[in-house]
Amino acid sequence: MAITYTASTYGTANNLWQMVQDYTQNTEPSFVFNIPTFVQVAEERVYNTVQIPALRKSVTGSVTTGNQYLGLPTDYLAPFAMSVIDPATAAQSFMLNKDVEFIRQSFPTPTSIGQPTHYAQFDTVSFILGPTPDQTYTVELHYYYYPPSITTATTSWLGTNASNVLLYGTLREAYLYMKGEQDMIAYYEKKYEEGIQMLKDLAEGKGRRDTYRSGQIRVVPT
Numbered sequence: 001m002a003i004t005y006t007a008s009t010y011g012t013a014n015n016l017w018q019m020v021q022d023y024t025q026n027t028e029p030s031f032v033f034n035i036p037t038f039v040q041v042a043e044e045r046v047y048n049t050v051q052i053p054a055l056r057k058s059v060t061g062s063v064t065t066g067n068q069y070l071g072l073p074t075d076y077l078a079p080f081a082m083s084v085i086d087p088a089t090a091a092q093s094f095m096l097n098k099d100v101e102f103i104r105q106s107f108p109t110p111t112s113i114g115q116p117t118h119y120a121q122f123d124t125v126s127f128i129l130g131p132t133p134d135q136t137y138t139v140e141l142h143y144y145y146y147p148p149s150i151t152t153a154t155t156s157w158l159g160t161n162a163s164n165v166l167l168y169g170t171l172r173e174a175y176l177y178m179k180g181e182q183d184m185i186a187y188y189e190k191k192y193e194e195g196i197q198m199l200k201d202l203a204e205g206k207g208r209r210d211t212y213r214s215g216q217i218r219v220v221p222t
Contacts, residue, residue, distance in 0.1 A: 046165055046166070072127065114133075161202075
């Protein structure tokens with residue numbers, strides 16, 4: 001059955017699956033079975049190339065008196081910022097991200113307590129804070145994570161807003177799996193890079209400016 005691709009459905013999982021099969025002209029069962037893997041590899045490649053604001057998540061937690069450790073969210077990848085909120089004044093203070101050795105050197109005695117001013121990722125499940133909290137504080141963490149894949153969520157931010165990047169990234173992985181012609185792999189890589197540049201312009205350019213601060217974008221006549 002023929003599928004009509006429209007702007008509203010271009011980024012759905014079903015359409016993406018069908019488009020990969022149409023572009024590659026490959027419906028071999030093992031190939032179709034592996035399409036979700038091609039998609040996930042392409043998604044992770046994009047997410048690790050472009051700082052997309054939609055990949056930023058915020059959570060709040062609490063640290064208690066005498067406990068210098070704070071658990072990591074299960075979907076945590078890397079930090080953007082962490083702040084501690086003074087319970088008396090509600091003032092929010094951002095902590096400095098350091099390594100564990102710095103925390104241990106600067107605050108060598110765990111019983112030395114105060115409002116935390118520094119943090120470091122201690123292991124795969126927790127942060128360590130310095131100094132050790134002298135009371136219960138609310139902590140706000142902004143962090144980088146992988147959103148649900150289009151392979152499990154049916155739709156995704158990437159599929160909706162940068163469907164060309166997702167399509168060509170997936171096709172590149174598909175052709176590598178097929179050991180396809182090098183010129184086709186190079187072609188899809190080129191189309192992927194063009195899409196990545198447009199996504200960077202959006203996420204890291206337009207998404208990081210406003211007209212009050214930066215003025216409107218102007219093109220100088222040639």
